[in-house]
Amino acid sequence: MKRNHLADEMNDAMAGQEVILNGWVHQLRDLGGVIFALLRDHSGMMQVVFNETISAESRKLADELRFEYCIAVRGIVALRPAGQENLEMKTGKLELKVNKLEILNPCDVLPISVSQDGGERKELRMKYRYLELRRPEISNKIIMRHQLLIFIRNFLSERGFCEIETPLLAKSTPEGARDFLVPSRVQPGYFYALPQSPQQFKQLLMVAGFPKYFQIARCLRDEDLRADRQLEHTQLDMEMSFVDRDDVLGLIETLYSAIWKEFLDYDVSTPLPRIPYKKAIEQYGIDKPDLRFGMKIINLGEIFADTGIKFLKSVLDKGGNILALRFAEQPLSRSEIDAVEEFAKEQGAFGLAHFINDNGKLKSPMAKHMSEDETSKILDMLKPGDIMFVLAHEGKAGYEIMGQTRIMLAKKYDLIDKSKYALLWVTDFPLVQWSDAESKVVSEHHPFTMPIESEWNEFLERNNGEPNPDDKSVFELSSQAYDLVINGQEMGSGSIRINRPDLQRQIFKLLGLTDDQIDSQFGHILDAFSFGAPPHGGAAMGIDRTLIQITGDEAITDVIPFPKTLKGVDPMMDSPSPVSNEQLKELHIKLDLPE
RNA sequence: GGGCGCGUGGUCUAGCGGUUUAGGAUGCCGGCCUGUCACGCCGGAGGUCGAGGGUUCAAAUCCCUUCGCGCCCGCCA
Structure with a gap:
């Protein structure tokens, strides 16, 4: 019995018509003489009725039905008796009086509930992901994808x-x-790598003369997982030639505002705010600020420039900063204030002081050590009841502690306007950063990122034309890289690329590669750049992260059809798994397993 | 690699040293029920309390180790 209609198509006008539906038993109500079932197909639900007055044979077979049996039913569409309508259901005024039932496939006892969210553990839901995906709330996310x-x-x-x-x-x-x-089987001892991104390929496509490329590309990175990171994720990868930064940003923000309009009916005003990296750190203590709430970091350096408070003075003398957050939402108890300090300490602070405007009087552990001028300037910044948290710390770490504290306070005291979407660009990222793990200078974005050329040329001049990684001013250099940030989450990043072989080689050298390494590992792209490579730039946007912003989910596993656990295991397929010795032999691989 | 949390019949959960023969809900099995919609009512089966070790007269409960899952730090151009 092949279906000729879908549950969702049923309407009042069809009353009296005979139809065949196929689907699953979503819900069962056995009243003895009559059995009601909800039949679910991909389109929706329809109540089907088994009654011996309609078909004794079907009524008898219906005794066997259980949750999630796969069935075919033929019957007459009918209006439900007066007073029996279910107004919650789209087809709630109708039912199908079944005159023939066929059980296409029975269903074992379910390990997870399909008809509702049974709150099952993540590992079970992943193992039986195909059952979870029967739930419309779950499958709708995949359809939205x-x-x-x-x-x-x-x-x-x-x-x-x-x-x-x-x-x-x-x-x-x-x-x-x-x-x-x-x-590689054919080249013993040689390996391919799965792409971390199509970065080099897309640049080579620019060299090839394609003006505008994109790809919905899978990207693979063998790093530890998080709620917003899987081993493989999907990027909207794109690149354009003969463009500058504003062309790329303009296109992507037009796309994202169109997506937000289409999928959330939300108006994003463009152009998006553009915050240089340095300013983002100074004001928000993070390179992906959440702008759904305020509470910017305040620098109190000037007020305390000549302070008599020793620990502030010593931090200032060492070139550190005195940073503050003004918390104006509600008065906090002593223990709540302590909890904030405790949090800051966990983030690496030595301590966290505070000021309170107590009806025009300054309340603070530091109050009695402060000058009149300092006291009045601080009081000017606070309304009665306001609390100001103060951190004296050196370097970028101080901003980062305050940035984390700012986010913690916003979450804990519900300062985030959940109806808002804050999209912005962070621009002018540093060209490089120091890697403790590798003890060398590494790219902040990637090695193909175009520096801000005036800065780069000055840097070269200072170092007699050599890209010298030991010149500490290398960390002051900016690049033409940018990140799209939504609600405090990095949505994607991109840059204007290098298209000259000489500059590209200098950057590789800055990163500590020898000429030999450069030629063997990147010779192809340097070659390509030497054949009239056009100026180009682009970006890559995380599709999974974009989706969870739209659906409101917290983990990208919610919008991935078959995700993996945080250990990179697929509990459904049970991968990764061992392979046979024959397979290994064919690949010329011998195992050297840890104990 | 480090920190935090969780793991009890198919599933969700209570119990957190002895009142427990591990309680409840749902699902499952059997019975009753012709207008339900989370249908209802009656009865029943189902558990090595993630695994291993220890402390104790006594361990689901306390301790140690280990495995799995989640969240975070490191890591992720």
């Missing part, structure tokens, strides 16, 4: 972008995340 991808493809295609696939079997390079390796 499809709709988002279609929307993006149409948007970019209409604007002259060409979707181009790039290889999955690519090459391992020394920069960046840990690679997933794939052994």
